Amino acid sequence: MTDADTQRTDAPSNEIPVEECYRLLRTQQVGRLGVNAEHYPLIFPVNYGMDHHTIVIRTSPGTKLTAASHANVTFEVDEIDPIHRSGWSVLVRGLAEEVTDAHGADLVRRTHDAGVAPWAPGEHGHWLRLIPHHVTGRRVVPGELPPAVDPRAYL
Amino acid sequence: MTDADTQRTDAPSNEIPVEECYRLLRTQQVGRLGVNAEHYPLIFPVNYGMDHHTIVIRTSPGTKLTAASHANVTFEVDEIDPIHRSGWSVLVRGLAEEVTDAHGADLVRRTHDAGVAPWAPGEHGHWLRLIPHHVTGRRVVPGELPPAVDPRAYL
Numbered sequence: 001m002t003d004a005d006t007q008r009t010d011a012p013s014n015e016i017p018v019e020e021c022y023r024l025l026r027t028q029q030v031g032r033l034g035v036n037a038e039h040y041p042l043i044f045p046v047n048y049g050m051d052h053h054t055i056v057i058r059t060s061p062g063t064k065l066t067a068a069s070h071a072n073v074t075f076e077v078d079e080i081d082p083i084h085r086s087g088w089s090v091l092v093r094g095l096a097e098e099v100t101d102a103h104g105a106d107l108v109r110r111t112h113d114a115g116v117a118p119w120a121p122g123e124h125g126h127w128l129r130l131i132p133h134h135v136t137g138r139r140v141v142p143g144e145l146p147p148a149v150d151p152r153a154y155l
Numbered sequence: 156m157t158d159a160d161t162q163r164t165d166a167p168s169n170e171i172p173v174e175e176c177y178r179l180l181r182t183q184q185v186g187r188l189g190v191n192a193e194h195y196p197l198i199f200p201v202n203y204g205m206d207h208h209t210i211v212i213r214t215s216p217g218t219k220l221t222a223a224s225h226a227n228v229t230f231e232v233d234e235i236d237p238i239h240r241s242g243w244s245v246l247v248r249g250l251a252e253e254v255t256d257a258h259g260a261d262l263v264r265r266t267h268d269a270g271v272a273p274w275a276p277g278e279h280g281h282w283l284r285l286i287p288h289h290v291t292g293r294r295v296v297p298g299e300l301p302p303a304v305d306p307r308a309y310l
Contacts, residue, residue, distance in 0.1 A: 029237045030235050030237060032187060032198055032231060032233075034189055034195070034196035034197065034198045035196060036191060036196050039227055040189070040227050040228075040229050040248050041189035041190060041191050041196030041197070041198075041227075041228065041229050042189065042196070042229060042246065042248075043187055043189045043196075043198055043229055043231035043246060044244075044246075045231075045233050045235060045244045045295070072194055072195050072196075073195075073196065074195050074196050074197060074198055076187060076198035076199075076200075078187075078200050080185050080200060082184045082185060089199075089200045091197065091198060091199075093195050093197075140200070
């Protein structure tokens with residue numbers, strides 16, 4: 001929680017308590033995985049489910065799987081209404097690990113039971129478990145989001 | 156475009172051409188800025204507009220502004236329908252620069268005209284210009300997203 005002060009700089013009064021962050025995470029199905037790869041903080045939309053506080057992601061082989069395994073990653077979920085210019089966002093920081101046969105049967109079963117989507121027939125996804133160690137959330141207040149009518153902005 | 160092959164590993168047939176990516180970027184108002192800070196690829200939802208191919212972001216002081224200035228950043232925009240399990244996502248890689256009085260009046264005017272939201276009364280946002288040097292997009296195909304009914308998944 002060493003960076004709590006930094007987070008507060010942005011929105012001191014709109015912070016969401018940690019347990020409410022986890023409740024909000026359970027309300028959505030699509031989030032965005034952040035991984036450092038190719039010299040950039042890459043962002044990938046992914047399906048996910050929850051195994052208690054662990055985020056379970058199903059993904060295809062490639063950049064994000066390679067970069068996420070045993071690395072510092074983030075996971076962002078939000079629900080923002082551009083008409084009413086309000087909503088929330090939750091950012092999880094943690095470590096990700098691919099689930100393989102080396103894991104215990106119970107953990108594999110819990111991972112598969114986490115509510116992530118089945119893929120199209122013939123697809124064989126990989127499973128990632130993202131163990132959070134820092135979770136922050138904030139309410140998006142009206143005025144921070146784009147106007148419903150006026151497409152222009154001036155300082 | 157040196158990492159085009161890596162991108163293709165994930166979705167060979169669902170790539171979106173670059174000009175279509177820019178068209179899609181102009182259809183949305185909220186995206187997610189990725190910045191490397193505090194040892195993580197942090198992800199922040201932000202308002203944005205477009206000045207031709209430059210992404211204009213208005214933000215408050217804090218972590219993301221400090222980390223984004225003159226750094227490798229990403230910007231992700233998507234539109235994903237969890238019911239129909241389809242949509243698209245675009246990922247921009249580029250460099251960000253804060254717009255200050257040191258910039259020419261024409262550039263400042265174009266930045267302010269880019270269609271980003273005004274903030275709540277009394278707020279004074281900062282402006283970032285994100286200059287893309289690599290843009291990729293892909294269609295999300297049915298089967299990659301969570302099921303509308305069945306909440307469970309098995310390999």
